[in-house]
Amino acid sequence: MTDSTEPPTPSTSSTSTREAVYIHPRREPFEHGLIPIPKLIFTDGTQTLGPIKDKLVQQSTQSPTHRVDSLAISETLQISPDHARLVVDTLASVLHSDSDPLVSAKSTEIDSVGVDVYDLILFLYIQSYKRLLPRTHKDSAAVADVWPSTSAFDGYLSALSPLQLVRSNSRRFMPSQVDEEAHQLSYLQKHLGNILFLLSDSGEGEGEGEWEGEGEESLVLTMEKFEHLEFLIYFGEKGSERIPLSQAAPFFANSDPDMPAVPVPAAQVHDWILQNIASALEHVSERVSAKEIGPPSASDQDVPMADACTSSIKASTSASGPTFIEGISKSSYLKQASDFKGSSVKVINCHDSVIYILAPLRYATIYGCSDATIVLGAVGKAVRVEHCERVHVITAAKRICIANCRECVFFLGVNQRPLIVGDNHKLQVAPYNSFYSQLEEHMTQVGIEATMNRWDEAIALGVVDPHDSLSHPAGVSDVQAESATRLDPDQFTNFLIPNWFGGESCGSTKDNPFPLPDVYMASQQRNHSNLGEIKQILRETQLEESRKRELSSVLHVYFKDWLYASGNVRQLYCLQGD
Numbered sequence: 001m002t003d004s005t006e007p008p009t010p011s012t013s014s015t016s017t018r019e020a021v022y023i024h025p026r027r028e029p030f031e032h033g034l035i036p037i038p039k040l041i042f043t044d045g046t047q048t049l050g051p052i053k054d055k056l057v058q059q060s061t062q063s064p065t066h067r068v069d070s071l072a073i074s075e076t077l078q079i080s081p082d083h084a085r086l087v088v089d090t091l092a093s094v095l096h097s098d099s100d101p102l103v104s105a106k107s108t109e110i111d112s113v114g115v116d117v118y119d120l121i122l123f124l125y126i127q128s129y130k131r132l133l134p135r136t137h138k139d140s141a142a143v144a145d146v147w148p149s150t151s152a153f154d155g156y157l158s159a160l161s162p163l164q165l166v167r168s169n170s171r172r173f174m175p176s177q178v179d180e181e182a183h184q185l186s187y188l189q190k191h192l193g194n195i196l197f198l199l200s201d202s203g204e205g206e207g208e209g210e211w212e213g214e215g216e217e218s219l220v221l222t223m224e225k226f227e228h229l230e231f232l233i234y235f236g237e238k239g240s241e242r243i244p245l246s247q248a249a250p251f252f253a254n255s256d257p258d259m260p261a262v263p264v265p266a267a268q269v270h271d272w273i274l275q276n277i278a279s280a281l282e283h284v285s286e287r288v289s290a291k292e293i294g295p296p297s298a299s300d301q302d303v304p305m306a307d308a309c310t311s312s313i314k315a316s317t318s319a320s321g322p323t324f325i326e327g328i329s330k331s332s333y334l335k336q337a338s339d340f341k342g343s344s345v346k347v348i349n350c351h352d353s354v355i356y357i358l359a360p361l362r363y364a365t366i367y368g369c370s371d372a373t374i375v376l377g378a379v380g381k382a383v384r385v386e387h388c389e390r391v392h393v394i395t396a397a398k399r400i401c402i403a404n405c406r407e408c409v410f411f412l413g414v415n416q417r418p419l420i421v422g423d424n425h426k427l428q429v430a431p432y433n434s435f436y437s438q439l440e441e442h443m444t445q446v447g448i449e450a451t452m453n454r455w456d457e458a459i460a461l462g463v464v465d466p467h468d469s470l471s472h473p474a475g476v477s478d479v480q481a482e483s484a485t486r487l488d489p490d491q492f493t494n495f496l497i498p499n500w501f502g503g504e505s506c507g508s509t510k511d512n513p514f515p516l517p518d519v520y521m522a523s524q525q526r527n528h529s530n531l532g533e534i535k536q537i538l539r540e541t542q543l544e545e546s547r548k549r550e551l552s553s554v555l556h557v558y559f560k561d562w563l564y565a566s567g568n569v570r571q572l573y574c575l576q577g578d
Contacts, residue, residue: 021235021243022283023276025184026096029126029231032363032382032401033094035086036421036465039079040127045194049125052076053198056117067114077124086459088115089416091123093382093399096230107415107452118228121198125191126232131467132175132183177321182284188232189277192270195232199225200266220263223252233273322346322363328353328372335359337377337442347374356497360442366393375497378439380446385410386422394434394495396448396514402427402484403465409487411495412455413514415448420460420481430487431455432514434495437507450513458483489523 042048059072068076074084088110092102105113175183188195200219223246236242246252249272251264323340325333328350335345337359344363347355352371357364362381366374369388376383376395383400385393388408396413404422412418413432420427431453443450460483494512516524543551 020279020283021237021248022280023185023233023235023273024280025181025188026094026230026232026234027180027184028094028363028381029123030129030131030180030184031365032384033090033123034127034129034131034467035090035419036461036467037079037083037086038462038466039077039083040087040124041466042124043128045191046197049121049198052124053117053121056120060114060117063114065114067116068120069111069114071111073115073120082459085110086417086419087120087123089399091115091120094123094231095119096234104447106449116228118199118225119231122195122228122231125195125198126187127467128191129184129187129467132180133468178284178288182281182288185277185281185284189274189281192273192277195229196221196266196270199228201225201263219266221266221269222263223261226252226264226269229273322365324348325350325355325357328355332356337438345376350374358436358438358442358497360445362446364395364397366391373495375434375495377436378442378446378448380448394432396432396439396443396450398446398448410455410484413448413450413453414455415452417454418458418484420458420483421462422465422481423463424482424484427482427484428487429455429458429484430492431516431520432512433492434497435509435512436497437499437509439507439509440513441507441509443513451515453514456486489519492520492523493527494524 055076056068056072059076060066060068063069070081070084070088073079073087074081077084077087079087088102092105092110092115095103097103100116100119101113102110102115197219200221202218202220226249227244227246230245233245234242235245235248246261249269251268251272252261321342322344323335323342324346325335326346326348330352332354333350334356335358340359340361343361344365345357345359345361346365346367347357347369348365348367350369350372354373354375356375358375358377360377361379364376364379364383366383366385367387369391371390373392373394376393376397379395379397381398383393383395383397384403385391385400385405385408386403388405391405391408392411393408394411398414399416399419400410400412400414401419401421402408402410402424403420404424405427406425407427409428409430410418411430411433418429432455440450460481463481538551
């Protein structure tokens with residue numbers, strides 16, 4: 001082994017911070033970057049990915065930008081052009097650096113920009129990651145008869161059906177943030193050697209073989225390659241900015257910016273990161289122990305299902321993590337941009353409610369909800385909707401993934417093709433159908449184009465998600481997921497968002513920024529025309545005063561019946577309360 005510095009403990013890191021700064025996994029690649037395509041999953045370490053990397057590197061040298069496009073990816077990985085473009089779009093949504101040209105590229109520019117080979121290799125490597133499963137409900141007998149067995153695959157494709165998740169009604173029965181972080185750190189700990197091997201060079205060119213083998217001592221890592229690890233890990237704590245990896249590490253921290261940094265032995269990097277992961281896992285364990293001994297925090301308690309319009313306990317925010325909106329039931333709930341400290345949101349186990357999240361965000365997750373309408377303002381990276389039943393989702397977003405949902409309707413303004421995976425039934429998609437005064441401003445902030453809406457171009461992948469930890473019968477993985485159908489234009493209506501901003505509204509959006517397809521526009525105009533005709537008939541009908549009052553009374557009765565039958569009366573009470 002060449003001379004190596006003693007790996008510093010987190011508290012004595014070169015970052016010179018007063019408190020210990022721990023290593024953390026980046027959640028985004030693990031939560032929004034996994035694609036259930038079997039040909040993308042390499043379970044043999046570097047045996048297959050090593051030659052693939054070499055071929056991609058060779059192809060990148062033929063490009064003036066030293067990057068590869070979707071055609072090169074399609075040919076190298078032997079996947080369809082559509083799947084190759086899906087790889088590029090997904091990778092772009094989880095990249096660690098907003099300065100990468102792929103992040104800011106418009107949809108029509110993606111292939112001319114291309115992807116960095118080493119970001120792509122790390123992205124492909126983590127496709128072998130298995131998600132942490134939800135914990136079994138403590139009263140499984142109570143939920144066994146809730147979900148009808150309408151699918152031949154029910155019972156072994158999903159750990160919990162949507163309504164089983166409803167009954168559990170708490171994140172305690174799903175992976176907590178702490179559990180997921182520990183699971184991701186353990187994955188990185190196990191696979192770090194292979195990951196570093198794929199990033200390393202040897203004195204005689206590219207390395208060959210596995211990490212554990214001959215030639216390990218000669219592998220070196222340049223600072224540029226080392227910084228690609230920021231795709232997977234970072235240093236920093238809540239309420240503080242993330243520390244660049246090259247500044248956190250002892251071997252590149254004092255490099256002269258005007259001189260190229262000297263490559264360091266990959267084994268030295270390996271030892272340093274492993275020690276930091278071990279310290280972080282110990283810290284996570286201590287946090288879990290403290291939580292089990294002490295009183296539960298607001299974000300981990302069961303939320304009482306009060307029939308209230310708002311409740312402060314139902315949302316929890318950390319300065320650097322996602323905002324949780326959890327356990328909303330039979331309510332209307334609003335969050336605006338000023339309510340967010342971070343840039344992502346998770347809506348979990350909300351039922352029979354209308355939830356408005358009118359803010360510019362990077363990521364959004366909707367999980368285990370039922371009989372709800374959820375409005376997401378503008379989401380610039382990715383939306384994931386999973387294990388939901390009878391939910392209407394209205395969102396302007398760069399991209400959306402829908403997994404294991406039933407009888408849901410999605411009103412979409414999306415720049416990329418919707419991705420549908422898992423065991424879905426009776427899904428419908430429709431063009432975006434709403435607006436609020438700051439919508440276009442929020443869309444501009446996060447980079448969503450109103451001129452491109454691919455709401456009806458869904459890609460359906462397999463029923464089985466190879467990233468879950470369940471075993472599946474042979475042959476099931478070849479079954480394609482049920483895709484979504486277009487909503488009947490006659491059923492399409494605009495969704496009106498109440499103007500909570502009142503006279504203080506500073507936004508300029510006055511209408512739906514996404515152009516409607518002709519068939520939906522024609523249906524909307526027809527409905528407006530029919531309504532105008534009915535109003536005109538009522539105005540022109542010659543009735544005695546008593547008959548007019550009787551007609552008015554009948555109309556009010558039917559309208560009131562509809563309000564109660566649809567549940568919309570609750571929104572009126574909540575609006576009056578505001």
